Structure formats: C-alpha cells, structure tokens
Amino acid sequence: MERLGIGIIGAGGIASAHASAWLALSDNCQLIAFADQDVRRAQERAEQFGAQFWSSNPYDLLARSEIQIVSICTPPFNHAELAIAALEAGKHVLVEKPMCCSLEEADKMIETAKRNERLLGVVFQWRFTPEFSRIKTLLEQGKLGKPFLAIMISFWWRTNEYFQVWWRGTWEKECGGSVINHAIHHIDFLLGLMGDVKCVWAGVGVFAHEIETEDAAVATVKFANGSLGALLASTATYPEEHRVTIYCELGSVSLPWQMNLVDSRYQSELEEWLRHIPRPEHGGHMAVISDFLSAVRTGRKPLVDGNEGRRSIELAVGIYKSAITGQPVNLPILPDDPFYTKSGLTEAVKAKRKGICS
Numbered sequence: 001m002e003r004l005g006i007g008i009i010g011a012g013g014i015a016s017a018h019a020s021a022w023l024a025l026s027d028n029c030q031l032i033a034f035a036d037q038d039v040r041r042a043q044e045r046a047e048q049f050g051a052q053f054w055s056s057n058p059y060d061l062l063a064r065s066e067i068q069i070v071s072i073c074t075p076p077f078n079h080a081e082l083a084i085a086a087l088e089a090g091k092h093v094l095v096e097k098p099m100c101c102s103l104e105e106a107d108k109m110i111e112t113a114k115r116n117e118r119l120l121g122v123v124f125q126w127r128f129t130p131e132f133s134r135i136k137t138l139l140e141q142g143k144l145g146k147p148f149l150a151i152m153i154s155f156w157w158r159t160n161e162y163f164q165v166w167w168r169g170t171w172e173k174e175c176g177g178s179v180i181n182h183a184i185h186h187i188d189f190l191l192g193l194m195g196d197v198k199c200v201w202a203g204v205g206v207f208a209h210e211i212e213t214e215d216a217a218v219a220t221v222k223f224a225n226g227s228l229g230a231l232l233a234s235t236a237t238y239p240e241e242h243r244v245t246i247y248c249e250l251g252s253v254s255l256p257w258q259m260n261l262v263d264s265r266y267q268s269e270l271e272e273w274l275r276h277i278p279r280p281e282h283g284g285h286m287a288v289i290s291d292f293l294s295a296v297r298t299g300r301k302p303l304v305d306g307n308e309g310r311r312s313i314e315l316a317v318g319i320y321k322s323a324i325t326g327q328p329v330n331l332p333i334l335p336d337d338p339f340y341t342k343s344g345l346t347e348a349v350k351a352k353r354k355g356i357c358s
C-alpha cells in the first residue's frame, strides 16, 4: 500500500504533537502540508517538520489530491466546519478534542463521515493508557463485582496569561471552559469505562480568571448501569490533581493506577492476572495517531470514533444545561431541545448573565 498523505490544519501548540507522531510513522504516511490562518506559523511548522507545502487557507490543503488524512488542530469553534469540509473533500479526519461545540455539530460530522465513507476520529489520548485498558478489562469481566460509585477530579492550574490567547475563555470560540476543554479528557475516560449517563445535576462558576466561561464545575451523575458519579472540574485549582476512581463491591481501582481490594489474597491474584493484559504499544498522541492510521489502512473503526467523541460533548452540554436551568437534566439531549445547538447554549448563557435565569 502506498504511503498516505497527511495535512495538518492549525499550526499552533498541539500541531507539533500531531506532526511528530505522523513523522514517526513515516513508513506508512507522509506529512505533506500545513495550513494556518497565520501563514508564518504554517510555514514555520512546514519547515520544522519537512512538509513541502503551506498555506493560510485550509481549503488549499483540502484541494490537494495527494492528501488522504487531515489532522484538525484549530480551536474548538471551527472543528465542525473544517471537519465537514475535509470529509466532503474525501479525506479521513482526526480532530482534536473537544470534537466540536454542540450535539448538532457532532451529528453533522458523524453523518458526513458516514455518507462519504470516510473515518472520523477524535483525539482522546488517555483512552490509550495502561490504566484504561486494565480498568476496562476488570470491569467488563466483573472481577471487582458491581461498580456503584465513580469519582472524577480534573483539577488544572491555568493563569490569566494562559487565557490571553484570542479564543480561550470565550463561549463563542472555546465553547465552554474547564468542563469542555480540560476535564473532557477525564469525562471521556470515565464514560469509556462506565457507559452512558442517564441524569446530571451540576453547578458551574467563574472564580479566579477574567474569562466568560467557567473555571470550576461540580456535577453529580447517575449512569445507565445504576452507579452514581461525582465529577469535579477546574482550571483554578492549585496544585493540579487528576484522578478517576471507580468503587466496586470488592474494592476500588483508579487512574493514576491503584487497586485496593478488601481481600488481600484476591488482590495478589488479580495483580498476577493483570500482568497478562497487553500494555498499549504507544502513549499520548502517538497512540491516537498510530491507531487512526492503522484504522484507515485496514478499514476498521478508530478506537475513539465520532460516536465515542460525541458522548463527552453530550455530558458537557448536560452539565451546562443543568447549571443554567438549576435543574437536573435527563440525557439524551434531543434535537428539539434548545441546548442541542451551539446557539441555544450560548443564548441561554447570555440570558443567565443578564439575570433572566437565576
């Protein structure tokens, strides 16, 4: 099979993680072009990573027939527009998290991928950790008994300076704050382990930054499997802490890795059993990109496809809806719900700011 051509749209911070991974897989692919509305950035990245072409216009990149896969590394507000354009141009698309800004956008992306028979993948690198595969296997095989409680702590520390970048901290461009852009990694991890959420009740606020979007959020959820969950997310919390713990009948298991079982003999037995679970070959973006490349080459689904990426968008929207209305919210959020669209969510945020909802 010929090497697949790669184009990267958005040549900022995260683009280099994509470029490095595509380059490391150069037996099977070739980095061809960068596009960034700031053409100097596109040129710098192209020169840094040995790509032949650069442009200020992403549509120039999409017009190149030698490109079969596009990495989208722009801010969240244009993920949907660019992904849809790339899929319509016949490219496979790997889009950075968050997948997009609304369920309406997610559904259009998924539909466009399906209609064009192209693959759509979303970057959630924590799904490729040894912790994820171990906990998933333990839960699927019922080794810990039934899960009944999940705790997620997604505490990040970001300064006001961090939010000076033009798109960050705004509803229009970042489409939310600590929930949709930071905790989304842990939300995806948790949903990948625990399955769908049925109901969410949440509060959000902005406390430590001069930004529009929330820098702290608390949510309680009920999963379809009957378990409860308590989710904490913030970009104003020092020191940082990242933890997901699932409590089950026989003990608990966590990211970062910890397993504490009530029966110590069973603990040793399970630790031995876990040694036989294969460890992921790669971590970080390398893992996501290598999985996506292999999916395109073999025609299978990527580990985190559009439908998987949509799940964390739905819970984030549920958290915002609950915080804005002050009510518990049942999922799924359907197309006739105003919060299904980005404009519905942003109008509700504005109305709340004016004191219409209290």
Ligand SMILES: NC(=O)c1ccc[n+]([C@@H]2O[C@H](COP(=O)([O-])OP(=O)(O)OC[C@H]3O[C@@H](n4cnc5c(N)ncnc54)[C@H](O)[C@@H]3O)[C@@H](O)[C@H]2O)c1
Binding pocket: 009, 010, 011, 012, 013, 014, 015, 035, 036, 037, 038, 041, 056, 057, 058, 073, 074, 075, 076, 078, 096, 097, 098, 123, 124, 125, 165, 181
């Ligand atoms: N997976 C992760 O761990 C991870 C880490 C950091 C960022 N991200 C995600 O990556 C995305 C980008 O973040 P970043 O930190 O690289 O941002 P950034 O601001 O450093 O880079 C974004 C680039 O996109 C360009 N751009 C914006 N709109 C464009 C358009 N229409 N056409 C062409 N170029 C355009 C900008 O000029 C900028 O250079 C965000 O969605 C962010 O959440 C993911």
